[in-house]
Each structure stands twice: as structure tokens, then as C-alpha cells.
Amino acid sequence: MIVQFGSARIELVLGDITTQQLDIIVNAANSQLAGGGGVDGAIHDAAGPEIMKELRQRYPDGCPTGSAVVTSGGKLTSQYIFHAVGPIWQGGSKKESQLLESAYQTCLSLAEKHQCKTLAFPSISTGVYRYPVDLAAEIALRTVAMKLESSDELELVRFVLFDQGTFGGYARVLETMLV
Numbered sequence: 283m284i285v286q287f288g289s290a291r292i293e294l295v296l297g298d299i300t301t302q303q304l305d306i307i308v309n310a311a312n313s314q315l316a317g318g319g320g321v322d323g324a325i326h327d328a329a330g331p332e333i334m335k336e337l338r339q340r341y342p343d344g345c346p347t348g349s350a351v352v353t354s355g356g357k358l359t360s361q362y363i364f365h366a367v368g369p370i371w372q373g374g375s376k377k378e379s380q381l382l383e384s385a386y387q388t389c390l391s392l393a394e395k396h397q398c399k400t401l402a403f404p405s406i407s408t409g410v411y412r413y414p415v416d417l418a419a420e421i422a423l424r425t426v427a428m429k430l431e432s433s434d435e436l437e438l439v440r441f442v443l444f445d446q447g448t449f450g451g452y453a454r455v456l457e458t459m460l461v
């Protein structure tokens with residue numbers, strides 16, 4: 283599914299983010315930047331051990347929830363990996379929505395700062411961190427769409443969704459944004 287916003291576009295694809303050949307790949311990390319399962323494990327496996335070394339050297343204190351840090355792409359074709367930390371879902375009253383929005387916003391600002399045009403996001407927080415997909419998709423897509431309306435730099439933001447349920451959730455939200 284492809285939708286144009288301003289001079290840029292949002293794409294939804296079903297697949298594995300580690301195979302995407304875009305300027306930036308975003309990781310769904312934890313605040314210790316310690317690696318883990320899910321998309322974090324897959325990205326570290328594909329990018330190689332240099333990435334963990336770089337994280338430990340450059341960010342020994344980790345990364346706060348709602349923010350993101352930058353490393354090289356390692357063995358991936360991407361120039362950068364952004365390690366974003368989304369919130370753990372705790373029922374919705376612990377500022378989860380603000381923190382998730384802030385994680386996406388930080389990545390979009392960092393992309394502009396690094397003069398990149400194309401970026402791939404996974405569905406941050408909706409795996410191990412249990413954020414409901416429909417609520418997370420709403421925040422992710424609206425935050426990105428709003429940024430694209432005003433960005434001269436960004437050309438493509440692709441959400442790479444790993445399973446049909448998540449893809450369907452994002453597609454339903456994106457459709458509602460078209461009317």
C-alpha cells in the first residue's frame with residue numbers, strides 16, 4: 283500500500299526489515315541498548331557484532347524511552363541504524379502514547395539531520411512491549427504523515443510489518459487517513 287503525503291510517500295509492506303535497502307533502518311531497541319529478541323535480535327544478527335560494539339562505546343548510558351540513537355549500518359546496505367526505544371504498554375495511563383510518538387519523532391528528526399531521504403520503520407512496541415497494534419499504528423502513521431507534509435528532505439517512509447495481523451492493523455488506519 284502506497285500513499286502520497288506532500289512530496290513524499292508512506293509505504294506499508296509485509297516483510298523482514300533487515301532486507302530493506304533504504305538509507306536508514308529503525309530498530310525497536312530497549313533502553314539499555316542491550317540487544318534482545320524480535321526485530322532487535324534480527325537486526326543485530328544481520329548487521330554484525332560491530333553494531334553492539336559501537337552502541338557500547340558511544341552510548342554507555344543507554345537511551346531513554348521515547349528517544350533514539352544512531353549507529354552505522356554494519357553489514358546491512360543501509361547507511362545508518364536508528365535504535366529507537368518505545369514504551370512498554372502498561373494499560374495506556376503511563377504516557378505510553380506520548381512516548382511512542384516521541385520515539386517516531388526523534389527518528390524523523392534524526393533522518394533530516396543526517397540528510398537521508400528514505401527510512402524503514404518496524405512496528406515499534408507492538409511485540410514484546412505489547413502495545414496494541416491498532417493504537418500504535420494510529421500514532422506511528424499520523425506522526426509520520428504530519429512530518430512528511432512539511433519535510434523537504436524525506437522522500438519515503440516504509441513500514442515493514444512482520445505479520446499479516448500487524449500489516450492489516452496499519453492498513454486499516456492508513457485507509458481512514460485518506461478520507
Ligand code: AR6
Nearest residue numbers: 298299310312318319320321322324407408409410411444
Ligand atoms: N522485521 C520487521 N519486523 C519484525 C522483525 C523483522 N525481522 N522481527 C520482528 N518484527 P519487538 P518491541 C516485528 O518485540 O515490542 C526486544 O527484545 C514484531 O513481530 O521486536 O518494541 C528488544 O530488545 C513486532 O510486530 O519490539 C526490546 O527489549 C514488531 O517487530 C523489546 O524487544 C516489534 O516487536 C522491544 O519490544
